[in-house]
Amino acid sequence: MDPIDFSLYLVTDRGLLPQGKSYLESLEQALLGGVTVVQIREKKTDTAEFLEIALQSKALCDRYKVPLIINDRIDIALAVNARGVHLGQSDMPIDVARKLLPKGFLIGISCNTLDEVRRARESQADYVGLASVWDTQTKKLTNVPIGVRGLGVMLEALDGSEVRAVAIGGIKSTNLIRLMHGSVSATNHGLDGVAVVSDIVASHDPKGAAQMLKSIFIACKKSTLSFDGEPRLSREEIIDKAVTIMDGVRSLNPLVHQMTNVVVSNQSANITLAVGASPIMATAPEEMADLAELSDSLLVNIGTLRADSMQGMLKGGYSANAGRKPVVLDPVGVGASEFRKASVKELLDIWQPTVIKGNAGELAALAGSIEVAAKGVDSTGGFKDPVSFVRQLARKERCIVALTGETDYISDGKRVLLLKNGDPLLGKITGSGCMLGSCISSYCAAANTLANEDHREGKLTRGGDFLSATVGAVLTLTIASEFAATREDVHGIGTFLPALIDEVAALQPETIVRLAKVEEAADS
Numbered sequence: 050m051d052p053i054d055f056s057l058y059l060v061t062d063r064g065l066l067p068q069g070k071s072y073l074e075s076l077e078q079a080l081l082g083g084v085t086v087v088q089i090r091e092k093k094t095d096t097a098e099f100l101e102i103a104l105q106s107k108a109l110c111d112r113y114k115v116p117l118i119i120n121d122r123i124d125i126a127l128a129v130n131a132r133g134v135h136l137g138q139s140d141m142p143i144d145v146a147r148k149l150l151p152k153g154f155l156i157g158i159s160c161n162t163l164d165e166v167r168r169a170r171e172s173q174a175d176y177v178g179l180a181s182v183w184d185t186q187t188k189k190l191t192n193v194p195i196g197v198r199g200l201g202v203m204l205e206a207l208d209g210s211e212v213r214a215v216a217i218g219g220i221k222s223t224n225l226i227r228l229m230h231g232s233v234s235a236t237n238h239g240l241d242g243v244a245v246v247s248d249i250v251a252s253h254d255p256k257g258a259a260q261m262l263k264s265i266f267i268a269c270k271k272s273t274l275s276f277d278g279e280p281r282l283s284r285e286e287i288i289d290k291a292v293t294i295m296d297g298v299r300s301l302n303p304l305v306h307q308m309t310n311v312v313v314s315n316q317s318a319n320i321t322l323a324v325g326a327s328p329i330m331a332t333a334p335e336e337m338a339d340l341a342e343l344s345d346s347l348l349v350n351i352g353t354l355r356a357d358s359m360q361g362m363l364k365g366g367y368s369a370n371a372g373r374k375p376v377v378l379d380p381v382g383v384g385a386s387e388f389r390k391a392s393v394k395e396l397l398d399i400w401q402p403t404v405i406k407g408n409a410g411e412l413a414a415l416a417g418s419i420e421v422a423a424k425g426v427d428s429t430g431g432f433k434d435p436v437s438f439v440r441q442l443a444r445k446e447r448c449i450v451a452l453t454g455e456t457d458y459i460s461d462g463k464r465v466l467l468l469k470n471g472d473p474l475l476g477k478i479t480g481s482g483c484m485l486g487s488c489i490s491s492y493c494a495a496a497n498t499l500a501n502e503d504h505r506e507g508k509l510t511r512g513g514d515f516l517s518a519t520v521g522a523v524l525t526l527t528i529a530s531e532f533a534a535t536r537e538d539v540h541g542i543g544t545f546l547p548a549l550i551d552e553v554a555a556l557q558p559e560t561i562v563r564l565a566k567v568e569e570a571a572d573s
């Protein structure tokens with residue numbers, strides 16, 4: 050029997066049909082739109098009616114050569130000669146179901162935890178439905194949502210097996226790109242498909258909805274499942290690219306939308322001007338869609354996070370992703386409170402950052418590690434193996450990661466660069482990390498604009514060189530700090546800050562090339 054294409058897995062729900070649309074009409078339009086598997090879910094229907102619906106659905110699916118799966122009811126699946134059955138954790142165990150079903154009959158099972166995925170693998174399920182990614186109105190959740198980032202570890206548990214995986218729960222065309230990027234495991238294991246309910250069933254245009262979902266899925270599958278493909282630049286080429294981007298910021302004057310903390314707002318706006326970009330500090334959720342269109346990148350800094358700022362941050366990152374603008378996350382003091390931790394998790398379950406930057410304490414907390422402690426927003430130690438840590442985190446979060454400190458470690462998940470410039474005064478003033486976030490956002494904005502527009506759908510940016518952009522931003526701030534610290538008019542942290550802003554504005558690209566202390570760690 051042909052292997053199943055799980056790409057777009059429709060789960061029916063007659064209760065969601067819009068007024069005036071019949072079940073079979075909606076199903077046929079979804080099939081015309083490119084649905085690749087159909088699961089009939091009828092939780093409250095009696096057997097005779099379920100059987101009738103299943104028979105009608107089977108005839109329709111056969112016409113479009115799309116396999117039909119029945120939720121829960123092995124008897125109905127057998128009666129209509131379906132391709133498979135989908136079981137829940139409290140339904141019949143897989144080994145028992147296997148004995149009752151003919152050879153080749155497909156068995157899928159819903160899994161909410163890593164343990165359930167492991168057990169599904171042991172019992173040789175054909176596929177798992179990883180549920181629920183997000184909160185959903187179509188099913189009353191009995192378990193906590195997995196979130197985009199929870200999917201990666203589950204997929205990793207399926208490495209080397211034949212078990213296919215689809216995600217389900219709240220998936221729509223508007224969050225599918227984020228799901229596809231963020232769910233890939235550190236071992237590069239991606240989803241085989243996405244299961245969708247309301248985005249198709251509740252639509253007046255199920256064909257259009259299915260077409261949209263499928264085109265995004267296919268585009269993402271092509272563009273996200275590999276860290277390779279970009280040419281590997283030498284250390285010197287990265288520095289050259291970094292200064293090209295530096296020039297780009299000055300000539301393009303990108304608009305950088307920043308949601309930052311109240312401590313550093315002013316100095317962040319000024320450092321943005323100093324690198325040659327323009328800042329706009331704005332937090333209201335109502336204006337996020339407009340700003341995503343207008344601006345060239347977004348910075349989200351949670352330094353003085355409030356419950357009401359979360360709405361703007363959620364919508365801001367989401368709109369920036371949709372507009373293919375780079376997003377920089379600065380998880381300031383994330384380890385300091387449960388509120389910050391939960392908020393960062395929520396943000397990262399909704400949108401995909403292009404760069405995450407933070408000190409050791411912040412990145413440890415973000416990664417769930419207790420190796421490095423923090424005192425409020427400051428780190429009180431370092432990692433034993435920062436190179437591996439930063440590479441792993443970049444692979445896990447599928448973005449550039451910059452770990453700051455005396456040495457800055459920057460990784461794209463493959464390579465790790467060590468940057469050793471900077472005066473210790475940078476560590477003594479408040480907000481040097483926050484200013485660096487503004488610089489990185491400015492450089493990413495220019496890198497994104499400078500990139501050859503990649504028209505493939507499914508990319509969250511235009512495909513700019515964000516590794517070089519991050520390197521350029523760090524070099525700009527740290528090399529400028531070396532000049533600022535040695536100025537005669539600088540006597541301590543009070544006079545250092547304005548001098549730093551001046552030196553950033555005055556810094557020349559050739560000075561960076563001459564003074565950059567950049568090393569590369571050996572590949573793992």
Ligand SMILES: Nc1ncnc2c1ncn2[C@@H]1O[C@H](COP(=O)(O)OP(=O)(O)OP(=O)(O)O)[C@@H](O)[C@H]1O
Pocket residue numbers: 381407408409426427428453454455456457470471472473474475476477478479480481482483484485523526527
């Ligand atoms: N001792 C140091 N020597 C050289 N550079 C440093 C030192 N400490 C910090 N820096 C530089 O300062 C910048 C900010 O890094 P840092 O780790 O201090 O951020 P942070 O702790 O997030 O700052 P803040 O919370 O005050 O905004 C980085 O570019 C880093 O290279």
Ligand SMILES: Cc1ncsc1CCO
Pocket residue numbers: 310312313352353381382426479480482483
């Ligand atoms: C001191 C401080 N507190 C919250 S944000 C911030 C600025 C440096 O991160």
